[in-house]
Amino acid sequence: MTLVVSRFEPAAAADAVLRGYYEVMRASQARDRVDEPRLTYENCVGRLRTPFAGLGPVAHWIATAEGEIVGLATVYLMEGPQNGQLAVTDIQVHPRHRRKGVGTEVLRTLLPWLRENGRTVVEYWQVTKNGDGEHWARGLGMRTTYHNRLQALSLAEHDPKRWRPDTPRGYRLVQWDDAAPDELLESYVRVHRAMRDAPHEGMAYQAPEWTVEGIRAREAEFRESGVRQRVVVAVHERTGEVAGFTELEQHPHRPRWGYQRDTGVLSAHRGHGLGYVVKSRMLTWLLADVPDLELVFTGSNAGNTHMLRVNAELGYTVTREMIAVNQDIDALAVALGRTENDSIGSPS
Numbered sequence: 001m002t003l004v005v006s007r008f009e010p011a012a013a014a015d016a017v018l019r020g021y022y023e024v025m026r027a028s029q030a031r032d033r034v035d036e037p038r039l040t041y042e043n044c045v046g047r048l049r050t051p052f053a054g055l056g057p058v059a060h061w062i063a064t065a066e067g068e069i070v071g072l073a074t075v076y077l078m079e080g081p082q083n084g085q086l087a088v089t090d091i092q093v094h095p096r097h098r099r100k101g102v103g104t105e106v107l108r109t110l111l112p113w114l115r116e117n118g119r120t121v122v123e124y125w126q127v128t129k130n131g132d133g134e135h136w137a138r139g140l141g142m143r144t145t146y147h148n149r150l151q152a153l154s155l156a157e158h159d160p161k162r163w164r165p166d167t168p169r170g171y172r173l174v175q176w177d178d179a180a181p182d183e184l185l186e187s188y189v190r191v192h193r194a195m196r197d198a199p200h201e202g203m204a205y206q207a208p209e210w211t212v213e214g215i216r217a218r219e220a221e222f223r224e225s226g227v228r229q230r231v232v233v234a235v236h237e238r239t240g241e242v243a244g245f246t247e248l249e250q251h252p253h254r255p256r257w258g259y260q261r262d263t264g265v266l267s268a269h270r271g272h273g274l275g276y277v278v279k280s281r282m283l284t285w286l287l288a289d290v291p292d293l294e295l296v297f298t299g300s301n302a303g304n305t306h307m308l309r310v311n312a313e314l315g316y317t318v319t320r321e322m323i324a325v326n327q328d329i330d331a332l333a334v335a336l337g338r339t340e341n342d343s344i345g346s347p348s
């Protein structure tokens with residue numbers, strides 16, 4: 001088979017190309033992420049039009065063989081002093097075309113471009129544990145850096161009365177979407193430091209050093225991309241400080257799903273159940289606004305037993321184990337050099 005790997009611009013792509021892209025996504029999901037609700041064409045194109053916020057500029061590639069799209073790649077070029085060397089990458093090959101060298105060829109094509117863009121490390125966040133991706137990555141000598149336990153809350157199977165959004169004495173809850181209120185902004189920035197305690201294992205990605213400007217820039221990015229970010233915080237009444245927070249995103253192309261993101265409580269305020277309370281309030285608020293809500297997804301480090309237990313109490317069930325893997329680009333080039341003689345076709 002003759003393989004051509006080329007850049008892909010979703011905004012300029014013909015419908016037939018988008019359909020081919022979707023077919024790779026759909027078939028890969030059916031093999032690698034069996035628990036997920038089936039991805040529709042609109043879901044897929046919606047993600048192309050609404051890339052994840054906060055990960056930097058995104059670029060896409062497709063691999064074509066005899067006119068059929070057989071593989072794809074997505075690369076986010078992360079920004080900022082902590083992550084400016086990092087390329088967060090996803091490569092997927094249609095299950096029918098796996099083990100023919102396609103994934104390896106796509107990666108080989110990407111490497112010079114990644115170097116030109118100042119990258120020294122590639123990290124993959126969405127690799128199903130024990131799946132094809134893990135075996136492939138291991139073969140290339142990549143490091144396993146993070147164990148992510150995914151949990152989902154199905155509203156069809158859950159009784160929301162189980163949530164207890166009652167606030168412990170001495171705290172009050174404040175919620176907003178769009179923009180943090182000015183009077184809480186600085187302590188909302190500070191509470192993000194609680195996330196530094198969350199286990200990150202050996203990830204190349206570093207949690208950003210949040211600042212007022214960084215929070216405002218992130219809010220603007222969500223606004224521009226049509227993502228609704230909801231925030232619930234617990235305010236310590238005596239000091240007026242934000243003691244705990246939780247954040248959830250709703251993406252425009254998946255209106256009945258919620259993505260539960262970071263939750264953190266400052267160490268001085270732990271032991272009062274604030275994590276459970278802010279997450280309960282979040283779900284109660286979300287369901288009141290979106291009565292036909294279907295699913296909320298979240299991911300936690302597999303070793304973060306406290307957060308996993310809180311989620312289980314809220315009604316989440318474990319759906320899948322994922323891992324993140326990474327490798328230095330120089331080491332990957334050496335590993336790919338070893339397999340060069342086995343490659344098929346050549347990139348255009």
Ligand SMILES: CC(C)(COP(=O)(O)OP(=O)(O)OC[C@H]1O[C@@H](n2cnc3c(N)ncnc32)[C@H](O)[C@@H]1OP(=O)(O)O)[C@@H](O)C(=O)NCCC(=O)NCCS
Pocket residue numbers: 028032089090091092093094097098099100101102103104105124125126127128131132133134135136137139
């Ligand atoms: C990971 C993925 C892109 C690999 O694509 P691919 O085209 O099948 O990979 P290649 O044919 O280039 O594989 C090269 C080598 O990797 C190893 N490998 C790949 N898949 C493997 C598997 N399922 N089991 C064992 N080894 C495997 C083998 O050594 C293989 O060489 P061989 O077939 O000559 O033995 C593909 O499996 C995929 O789409 N997985 C789901 C998405 C994913 O997890 N991506 C990972 C990074 S984000």
